[in-house]
Amino acid sequence: MRQLIQTVLLTVISLPIVALEETSKRPELAIGTMLGSLILVLACIFLFAYLMKKSNFIRQGGSKNPIKVIATQPLTNKSRVQIIEVYGKQYLLGVSEQSINLLDQIDTPSVEQQVETQSVPSFATAFASVLSKAGKKNNE
Incomplete structure (x- = not known):
């Protein structure tokens, strides 16, 4: 393994040396080598950005959010409108x-628990009922 x-x-360290020798003999290879290197660097940047997005490390700021x-x-x-915990x-914002306005503090069981036990259309109904309760509370 070692x-x-x-x-x-x-091999990785010697590649630039081999490319330099080849491009000094044939100048038309210099542009191809440069473009190949650029594509490799851009591919690495996009790969790391994709991995960071999938790991949610940036968005969550660690595991204790x-x-x-x-x-x-x-x-x-x-x-x-957002429900946050x-x-x-839980709060309805x-x-x-x-601006960000607090519309209501939700006292009902966790909406997240309701989503796990119900299907997606039922979640829309639950969310609409929370919004209507918040609207009624603000009108009073």
Whole structure:
């Protein structure tokens, strides 16, 4: 295993030297080598970005994030309603470009638990009922 790693490292280190020798003999290969290197670097950048996105490391900021987004419902292009959970308590928030407003604190059982036990259309019904309760509470 160690010999395989040494061989791979030696090959990777010696590739630029071989490419330099080839391009000094044939200048038309210089552009191809440069484009090949550029494509390889861009592929590595996109691969690492994809892996970081899949691991949720950037978004979550580690594993001890107390804030969790349960559900999001867009209202317009720039505003939405979100249910978030902070330390076991759930809140209904109205989010726009200019502000974030607390619409309601949800006292019912966890919406996330309801989603696990019900199908997706039932979740939409539950979310609509939470919104209507928040609207009634604000009108009173």
